[in-house]
Amino acid sequence: MKIAVMGAAGRMGRQLIAAIAAEPQTMISGATEPIGSPALGKDIGELAGIERLGIAVSSDVAAVIAAADAIIDFTVPKATVEFASLAAQSGTAHIIGTTGFEKAAEAAIAEAATKIAIVKAGNMSLGVNLLAALTRQVAAALGNDFDIEIVEMHHRMKIDAPSGTALMLGDAAAQGRDLDLEEHSVRTRDGHTGPRHTGDIGFATLRGGTVVGDHTVIFAGDGERIELTHRAADRGIFARGAVKAALWTKDKPPGLYAMTDVLGIS
Ligand SMILES: NC(=O)C1=CN([C@@H]2O[C@H](COP(=O)(O)OP(=O)(O)OC[C@H]3O[C@@H](n4cnc5c(N)ncnc54)[C@H](O)[C@@H]3O)[C@@H](O)[C@H]2O)C=CC1
Numbered sequence: 001m002k003i004a005v006m007g008a009a010g011r012m013g014r015q016l017i018a019a020i021a022a023e024p025q026t027m028i029s030g031a032t033e034p035i036g037s038p039a040l041g042k043d044i045g046e047l048a049g050i051e052r053l054g055i056a057v058s059s060d061v062a063a064v065i066a067a068a069d070a071i072i073d074f075t076v077p078k079a080t081v082e083f084a085s086l087a088a089q090s091g092t093a094h095i096i097g098t099t100g101f102e103k104a105a106e107a108a109i110a111e112a113a114t115k116i117a118i119v120k121a122g123n124m125s126l127g128v129n130l131l132a133a134l135t136r137q138v139a140a141a142l143g144n145d146f147d148i149e150i151v152e153m154h155h156r157m158k159i160d161a162p163s164g165t166a167l168m169l170g171d172a173a174a175q176g177r178d179l180d181l182e183e184h185s186v187r188t189r190d191g192h193t194g195p196r197h198t199g200d201i202g203f204a205t206l207r208g209g210t211v212v213g214d215h216t217v218i219f220a221g222d223g224e225r226i227e228l229t230h231r232a233a234d235r236g237i238f239a240r241g242a243v244k245a246a247l248w249t250k251d252k253p254p255g256l257y258a259m260t261d262v263l264g265i266s
Pocket residue numbers: 006007008009010011012013032033034037074075076079096097098099100121122123124125164238
């Protein structure tokens with residue numbers, strides 16, 4: 001399968017190049033960075049810290065997308081929406097790891113998914129997708145007398161909050177409780193907040209250092225507490241998940257898929 005990497009010079013872009021190069025069933029057909037990026041024209045293998053691969057980073061997004069069977073995209077929401085529209089035009093599958101979307105962007109991606117297979121997940125690791133399934137089960141089993149709080153910590157360069165993973169876990173908890181996450185989520189607390197409302201799902205965001213990604217779902221009851229935690233130590237887990245997702249899209253009909261579809265977790 002021919003895969004292109006969007007945002008090739010990013011923290012995830014470099015990991016993706018290495019992961020695709022290491023997978024015998026895939027080859028890299030192209031890689032992009034926006035106009036003005038110092039990575040333009042550089043060999044992608046050198047960029048990723050592996051051997052030269054003979055492919056230069058390009059800003060010709062349309063041509064790179066059209067030449068690929070699938071694109072893997074861990075960039076920024078505005079770029080991802082543009083890529084989804086181009087991928088829909090050329091019939092290229094789109095693997096979206098980008099997080100931090102507004103509602104309009106989500107709708108544009110859903111529209112593109114009526115024409116192509118899109119796999120979109122706030123976290124592409126096996127561990128976090130299992131954690132989400134566990135969160136849904138525990139939330140359903142415990143009921144409303146256990147308060148749910150989600151704590152996440154990431155590196156100092158992360159630009160969106162709460163993390164895509166925290167929102168995924170919040171959604172799983174809300175599903176377990178048969179609630180709408182938007183109606184019940186509390187994303188910030190400051191000042192005289194008053195007591196917690198029953199059924200709220202709270203989020204707390206920490207940023208610092210080089211933390212790859214830590215997430216804990218806390219179920220706090222009367223006199224006892226359950227905590228489910230995932231800690232990522234290596235971005236390779238996300239990159240390998242994304243490559244698996246790209247291979248999975250082969251011959252799949254158009255649709256908006258989750259990583260749980262790829263992994264067969266329900
Ligand atoms: N779903 C998952 O498993 C994971 C998701 N992420 C998400 O992936 C995204 C990227 O994360 P990082 O790699 O840490 O960020 P980063 O800032 O290191 O990389 C982003 C890259 O996208 C590039 N970019 C921006 N606009 C572009 C455009 N128009 N065309 C092509 N490239 C463009 C930037 O130049 C940069 O190289 C974030 O939203 C992050 O939350 C990160 C890790 C795992």
